[in-house]
Amino acid sequence: MDEGLAELAGLLRERDEIEQRIAGITRRSARQGDVGEFIAAAVFDIRLAATAIQAGHDGWFRSGPLKDRTVNIKAYGSAAAGIDISPHPCEYYLVLSGPAKPSGAVHHHRWWISAVYLFDAPALLAGFAARGVKVGVATSVRAADLTAAQLYPTPGPNALLPLTPEQRSMLALFA
Incomplete structure (x- = not known):
């Protein structure tokens, strides 16, 4: 054998x-998306939907400036490869991302959180429409959009939510 x-x-x-x-x-499950939702719920005080197949959003912020707003949580090896945009409405996209994949033959790409982005969904969709970007699976996001929406490790110029030291510490567990 x-x-x-x-x-x-x-x-x-x-x-x-x-x-x-x-x-x-x-x-x-132990799938990346479900694990990402669990981490995001703990770090950002999100009440997850009762089912993992809720259309449009994964939960609601329970506290802070976004309290009661819907959020679709994404967890990717790299957000630079694009994010999945649902046809169902939500108010925010929260993206947990690892670094861009290195070029060349890579057999294993470790999953870790090197950046967190928070997008205002209606504004993001309006920007896509203005640029003629096709929305769906692996929707291309400009590097400038990622930089502007970044919450972690360094807040971008348009960061929608300040992180507390405790939130930063929790995210650092996965860095």
Whole structure:
């Protein structure tokens, strides 16, 4: 038998055990999107929808200047590759992102949070419409839009929400 195949089977069993533990914490799956929603809910005091398949938004801010506003939470290896824009309305897009993927052949891209962005959804959609950008899966976002909407690690010029030291500390756990 191929040694690599046997090792892969063992590693997948280990990964499954870890993912079961993650799901026990998140009360959802261990998929990147569900884990991102769990992290965002804890850091930004978001009440998640009862189901992970809520159309348009994933929850509501429970406190602060955005209290009771809807938010669609995205978690990506890199937001620079584009963000998924739903046809269903929401008020904000909160994006947890890792760094841009390095060029060349990469077999593993670690998932971590190197930046957080918060977009006013109606303003973002208006900007897309003005530029003729097609909206949907992997909608292209300009680097300037990402910079302006950045909350973490450094707030952008149009940051919609100031982060507390505690929020910064929680996000740093995943950096």
